[in-house]
Amino acid sequence: MDGELVFWICFFVGGYSLVVGALLRIALKSKN
Amino acid sequence: MAQPQQEQWSGRLAIIIAAVSMAVGTGNIWRFPRVAAEWGGGAFLIAVTIALLIWAIPLLMCEFLMGSRSRLGNIGAFRDFMGRKHTWAGGFMVAVTIGIMFYYSVVAGWCIRYFAVAAAGGLTPDLSTAAADASVTFGQTQWDAFINDPVETVGYHAAAVVFTTFVVFQGIKGGLERVLKVFLVALLAIIVLLAARAVMLPGSAAGLRFLFVPDWSQLAHSRVWLEAFTQAAWSTGAGWGLMMVYSVYARKNEEISVNSGIVAFSDVLVGMFAAALVLGTLFAVAPTPDIAQQALDAGHVGLTFIYIVDLIATMPGAWIISPLFFLALALAGVSSFIAMFELATTNLMNFGFLRRNAALIVGVVAFLFGIPSALSIEFLNNQDWVWGVGLLISGLLTALAILKYGVNRAAADIDASSDIRIGAWFALAVRGIPVVFLVLFGWWIYQSVRDNPDTWWNPLVTYSTGTMALQWGIALALVLALNRFLANGVKDGPMTKPSEATAATRSDSNGR
Numbered sequence: 362m363d364g365e366l367v368f369w370i371c372f373f374v375g376g377y378s379l380v381v382g383a384l385l386r387i388a389l390k391s392k393n
Numbered sequence: 394m395a396q397p398q399q400e401q402w403s404g405r406l407a408i409i410i411a412a413v414s415m416a417v418g419t420g421n422i423w424r425f426p427r428v429a430a431e432w433g434g435g436a437f438l439i440a441v442t443i444a445l446l447i448w449a450i451p452l453l454m455c456e457f458l459m460g461s462r463s464r465l466g467n468i469g470a471f472r473d474f475m476g477r478k479h480t481w482a483g484g485f486m487v488a489v490t491i492g493i494m495f496y497y498s499v500v501a502g503w504c505i506r507y508f509a510v511a512a513a514g515g516l517t518p519d520l521s522t523a524a525a526d527a528s529v530t531f532g533q534t535q536w537d538a539f540i541n542d543p544v545e546t547v548g549y550h551a552a553a554v555v556f557t558t559f560v561v562f563q564g565i566k567g568g569l570e571r572v573l574k575v576f577l578v579a580l581l582a583i584i585v586l587l588a589a590r591a592v593m594l595p596g597s598a599a600g601l602r603f604l605f606v607p608d609w610s611q612l613a614h615s616r617v618w619l620e621a622f623t624q625a626a627w628s629t630g631a632g633w634g635l636m637m638v639y640s641v642y643a644r645k646n647e648e649i650s651v652n653s654g655i656v657a658f659s660d661v662l663v664g665m666f667a668a669a670l671v672l673g674t675l676f677a678v679a680p681t682p683d684i685a686q687q688a689l690d691a692g693h694v695g696l697t698f699i700y701i702v703d704l705i706a707t708m709p710g711a712w713i714i715s716p717l718f719f720l721a722l723a724l725a726g727v728s729s730f731i732a733m734f735e736l737a738t739t740n741l742m743n744f745g746f747l748r749r750n751a752a753l754i755v756g757v758v759a760f761l762f763g764i765p766s767a768l769s770i771e772f773l774n775n776q777d778w779v780w781g782v783g784l785l786i787s788g789l790l791t792a793l794a795i796l797k798y799g800v801n802r803a804a805a806d807i808d809a810s811s812d813i814r815i816g817a818w819f820a821l822a823v824r825g826i827p828v829v830f831l832v833l834f835g836w837w838i839y840q841s842v843r844d845n846p847d848t849w850w851n852p853l854v855t856y857s858t859g860t861m862a863l864q865w866g867i868a869l870a871l872v873l874a875l876n877r878f879l880a881n882g883v884k885d886g887p888m889t890k891p892s893e894a895t896a897a898t899r900s901d902s903n904g905r
Contacts, residue, residue: 374665393405
């Protein structure tokens with residue numbers, strides 16, 4: 362796999378994973 | 394007499410799991426990869442992300458607010474948010490989603506059937522004995538034999554309905570929560586596993602490039618944006634009314650903003666893994682890139698039940714990959730079908746039916762009304778077209794309900810119980826939804842007229858504007874005629890204002 366492809370996979374999959382992870386973390390830590 | 398206590402999800406995680414299972418459906422596996430590859434890969438993903446922020450997440454938040462505050466299904470929620478005169482809007486939303494439910498059980502049945510056959514080894518033929526010059530492939534033969542056998546198509550449709558009736562019959566905690574938890578974990582594990590396997594196949598990079606590397610020039614084309622907004626609207630469940638129903642069983646003052654964000658972003662994330670699985674496998678296994686492209690152009694059925702069957706059969710480890718793939722599809726399909734079934738059940742319960750009776754009624758009706766789609770794929774395609782586009786109207790009605798209720802008031806309500814304060818953005822996005830609707834809806838109608846220049850008006854043509862207008866018109870006429878019955882028949886919730894007749898009776902009796 363070339364570097365450009367790896368970058369975009371990390372960008373999209375990593376970005377979405379970070380957002381979902383951050384929101385889940387807020388949800389699980391919240392007192393709501 | 395004391396009211397029976399309303400059922401409830403066991404906690405916040407339970408409703409998040411249920412809502413993600415609702416959103417992740419067969420479309421994530423067979424639509425998302427095709428559309429993403431066709432419309433610019435990474436550029437399409439950026440357009441989808443914007444569509445999530447402008448259309449899907451605000452609508453999911455609207456639905457969450459309406460369900461959790463009214464504590465009633467769609468009909469009651471619209472009555473209490475829009476006023477009694479507009480109860481029909483909830484009825485229309487129910488009609489659209491039930492229209493989808495009637496054929497979705499058939500589609501779920503196909504997935505169950507393919508999983509059962511794959512698990513029994515029926516999708517891994519002995520390729521050494523296959524005729525090299527066969528004009529019809531193994532996958533095509535399998536599909537033709539199945540789809541033309543009414544005993545099988547109706548039988549597997551019945552299996553999907555019976556299983557779901559049993560789940561919904563058991564209630565929120567004992568049925569849905571227990572099953573959806575297992576389904577979602579299994580589905581995610583299978584998709585991640587198969588995607589990892591696909592990425593490691595030699596040659597998969599060509600497919601992954603289609604998916605992830607942006608073709609920026611595509612962003613200048615309006616079609617990419619329209620496809621992205623349509624994907625966000627259909628895939629996340631925004632505007633279907635399903636989130637509204639699941640949130641009826643949420644705790645009082647359940648958090649809304651973060652929960653809705655998790656549902657929408659998870660849906661697209663699962664779509665990316667599914668797309669890596671499908672596109673990576675296609676381009677690695679297809680003998681030429683042209684055949685991989687043909688598979689993508691073959692529509693949902695052609696890609697999933699014909700090309701993928703043929704291509705997986707040639708892979709090492711097909712005996713396990715094939716059943717796992719169709720198990721994932723079946724889990725995704727059935728979990729979304731459960732949500733639609735629960736929508737019908739909850740609305741019926743609001744008219745005074747006990748859950749068990751309501752579930753049995755919905756089960757019988759879903760089975761009977763699903764039979765035409767089980768027997769005719771043309772009929773199923775027509776229903777998919779009519780009610781699929783109808784979902785956009787449901788989305789618009791949801792936004793209009795919030796605008797009628799007061800968008801700033803809704804934003805304040807959401808902020809009051811949310812972990813993050815995004816009320817200002819929510820209010821802005823909801824105001825923009827009617828504009829987005831006009832563009833999207835206008836495009837679908839334009840496309841229908843353009844593709845059927847001579848027959849677009851004909852209600853008997855599968856993908857015509859005429860068939861949509863006729864079927865929506867019947868549904869609309871019915872719910873408008875039944876408006877008073879719907880408004881008075883649904884039980885009262887915490888937000889219900891007395892009808893004029895009831896108020897007059899009350900003041901009369903007080904006066905005495």
